[in-house]
Amino acid sequence: MMGATAKPAPSAAHSVLAALLEARTGQQIASHRAWRLDTELTPLLRARGLETLDELVAQFLSGHDGQVADRIVEALLNGETSFFRDAGTFDLIDQAIGGEGRVRLWSAGCATGQEPLSLAMMFAERPGSSAASMPEIVATDVSESALARARAGRYTQFEVQRGLPVRRLMHWFEGNDAEWTVSADLLRHVSYRRMNLVVDPAPAGQFDMVLCRNVLLYLAAPYKRTVFAKIAAALRPGGFLVLGAGETVIGQTGLFHPSARYRGLYERTAAPVERSRAA
Amino acid sequence: MKTCLVVDDSKVIRKVARHILETLEFTVSEAGDGREALDACMASPPDVILLDWNMPVMSGMDFLRALRESDVPTRPKVVFCTTENGMAYIRAAIEAGADEYVMKPFDRDTLESKLQIVGLA
Ligand SMILES: C[S@@+](CC[C@H](N)C(=O)[O-])C[C@H]1O[C@@H](n2cnc3c(N)ncnc32)[C@H](O)[C@@H]1O
Numbered sequence: 001m002m003g004a005t006a007k008p009a010p011s012a013a014h015s016v017l018a019a020l021l022e023a024r025t026g027q028q029i030a031s032h033r034a035w036r037l038d039t040e041l042t043p044l045l046r047a048r049g050l051e052t053l054d055e056l057v058a059q060f061l062s063g064h065d066g067q068v069a070d071r072i073v074e075a076l077l078n079g080e081t082s083f084f085r086d087a088g089t090f091d092l093i094d095q096a097i098g099g100e101g102r103v104r105l106w107s108a109g110c111a112t113g114q115e116p117l118s119l120a121m122m123f124a125e126r127p128g129s130s131a132a133s134m135p136e137i138v139a140t141d142v143s144e145s146a147l148a149r150a151r152a153g154r155y156t157q158f159e160v161q162r163g164l165p166v167r168r169l170m171h172w173f174e175g176n177d178a179e180w181t182v183s184a185d186l187l188r189h190v191s192y193r194r195m196n197l198v199v200d201p202a203p204a205g206q207f208d209m210v211l212c213r214n215v216l217l218y219l220a221a222p223y224k225r226t227v228f229a230k231i232a233a234a235l236r237p238g239g240f241l242v243l244g245a246g247e248t249v250i251g252q253t254g255l256f257h258p259s260a261r262y263r264g265l266y267e268r269t270a271a272p273v274e275r276s277r278a279a
Numbered sequence: 280m281k282t283c284l285v286v287d288d289s290k291v292i293r294k295v296a297r298h299i300l301e302t303l304e305f306t307v308s309e310a311g312d313g314r315e316a317l318d319a320c321m322a323s324p325p326d327v328i329l330l331d332w333n334m335p336v337m338s339g340m341d342f343l344r345a346l347r348e349s350d351v352p353t354r355p356k357v358v359f360c361t362t363e364n365g366m367a368y369i370r371a372a373i374e375a376g377a378d379e380y381v382m383k384p385f386d387r388d389t390l391e392s393k394l395q396i397v398g399l400a
Contacts, residue, residue, distance in 0.1 A: 087395070157364065157382050161389045165396050166369060166380040176365040177382075 013053040017041075020060070020069060021076045025142055026198040026223035029076070037076070044075050074145045078218075081111040082162035084118045085213070086245045089264065094122055096240055096262045097209060103135035106207045106234065107190075108197060108227075109215030110139035113150030114159070116190040117182060119211075121172055124186060138203045140195035151192050153182040197227045206236040214244035216252075228253040232268050241266040280306045281399055286316040286342065287331040287360070292383075296329055296360070299387045303400055313337025317345055324353045327399050329390075330377070332361035332368070340375055347376040356397040360385065 014037055018029045029037070041053060048068075050056050060068050084090050097103055103123075107116040116139035123135050141147050160169055160180045173180045193203065197215070210231045216224050231241060232255040241256050242265055243249070249256040249266050256266040283305040285296045290311075297307045308325065310316035314337040316328065328346075332339040343357055359372045360381040369380050379393045394400035 082392070158386070158389065161382065161385070162392045163396075166373060166393075169380075170366065170369060170373065174366070 011053070013057045016057045016061070017053070017072060017076065021073055022220060024069070024073045025077065025196065026219045026227075027077065028218050028220055030218055033078075041072070041075055044071055070144070074143050077143050077146070079111040079143060079146050080214070081114045082159070083114045083164040083168075085115065085163055087163070089213075089242060089245070090118060090122055092262050092264050093119070093209065093211075093240075093242065096259075096265055097135070099126070099133065103209075104205065104207045105135050105137045106203060106210045107137065107139040108195075108210055108212040108231065110141050110150060110192070111143070111146050112155075112159075113139065113146075113153070113190065113192070114155075114163070115139070115211060115213065116150075116192075117153075117186065118163075120186050120189045121168055124189070134189050135208075137190045138193065138207075139190050140193050140197075140203065142194065142196045144194060147192050147194055150190075153184075153187045155180050155182070197230065198223045202230050202234040205234075207234050207239060208236060209240045209242060210235060211242040213242060214247070217244065217247060224252060228255050232256065235268050237268065237270075239268060241268070280304060281327070282306045282308070282325040284308050284310060284316060284319055284325040284328045284355075286310045286313065286328060286334070286339065288312055288334040289331075292331070296390070299390050300329075302387070303391055303394065313339060313342030313345070316342050317349070320346060320351050320355065321349070324351045324355050327356040327358060327394065327397065329358050329360045329381075332359065332363045332372075340371070343372070343375050343377060356399065358393055358397065 014034060017037060021027055021029065038053060041056065045051065045056060056072070059065055060072060105119055107119065110116050116137045119137055123129060139150065157178055157180070160173060172183050172186055174183070175181050195203070212227070212231060216227060219227065235241065240259065240262070255269055257269050259265040259267045281304065283300050285293050285307060287293050287296070288311050293309045297309065300307045308319060310319050312334045330339045330343065339359065339361065356378045357376065358379040358381055359377045360383060362383045364382040372380055378397050381389055381393050391400050
């Protein structure tokens with residue numbers, strides 16, 4: 001409590017770092033997070049043998065090291081996630097996605113992979129599920145380091161205990177103590193790709209559902225519109241958008257409206273006029 | 280209020296667990312071994328039991344088997360909470376009638392998540 005009033009004003013280094021993150025990803029640093037930049041960058045400082053953020057910013061500004069900017073951006077992206085995050089949402093997805101035909105799902109901003117793997121588990125556990133009935137799950141993120149972890153399918157003891165019922169751990173994972181590895185059989189249903197939602201094209205083809213949860217919250221407004229338009233274009237007619245528990249399309253875009261049938265999901269708004277205007 | 284019985288021979292662990300559980304709005308009681316826990320359950324069964332594995336007098340496993348065979352009027356949820364972190368232990372616990380499993384060391388997020396999974400948080 002005592003320290004709360006004594007937060008330091010953002011320094012020049014903070015401003016440069018925040019501007020770098022926004023330029024690369026569209027993400028703005030929430031004011032309640034600004035003072036945590038130091039903590040979030042400590043591992044990077046250590047790895048580079050640096051003492052202060054000013055030294056790190058100097059390395060970046062010197063332009064001699066092309067990798068330092070990538071490392072900074074990855075360290076500042078908020079990759080918070082968990083298996084079956086907001087469990088009720090997964091029940092809703094289960095209801096909304098029927099068994100007919102080959103279903104395609106896109107997890108946009110998948111972080112370390114817990115979200116697409118939760119989808120894969122849910123569909124694999126459906127009665128009568130087979131390799132042929134499994135959906136195709138495309139999972140994208142801007143963070144290479146998050147994707148590297150996702151592709152490896154290895155999770156810490158802490159991660160496998162957040163949101164994951166123990167029976168699912170027993171069924172889908174191997175390991176003990178510190179490290180748990182998801183079954184290759186499950187992992188192969190997810191294809192991971194690097195994609196910056198703001199600047200890169202969406203994965204090819206049409207999707208039955210796009211999950212973009214807890215990604216847009218701190219995205220600067222113009223980029224939000226870009227991303228909503230990209231997602232709308234990637235959805236098949238009648239497809240669904242899933243946002244995070246605290247997020248909504250209301251007041252953000254005219255491209256989607258709350259689904260009447262599945263409260264909490266969003267559907268593409270049909271009117272093409274509306275679409276071009278908001279995009 | 281929901282009730283939780285914390286069964287652990289370590290006073291420190293009981294204290295940490297109590298603290299977290301109270302912030303999650305549980306009424307907490309404690310037992311230092313399986314025998315004490317069984318007596319407590321006979322007297323008034325809690326909604327959920329947080330159960331250590333290795334304890335003197337009566338181990339967590341022996342307690343769990345005794346509990347599931349007893350005529351305790353309700354079926355308290357049992358969440359194992361132990362340093363036995365291998366898959367073989369987890370399987371054994373679930374087969375013996377545990378509902379969930381927490382690997383130590385644990386934190387608030389883990390405990391809250393597991394209690395949500397058994398329908399209590
Ligand atoms: C808080 S995590 C959410 C993960 C998961 N969707 C969930 O809800 O649990 C947000 C993720 O979005 C990614 N992200 C942020 N900006 C992005 C952008 N412009 N393009 C692609 N991914 C981005 C971050 O790297 C991070 O992994």
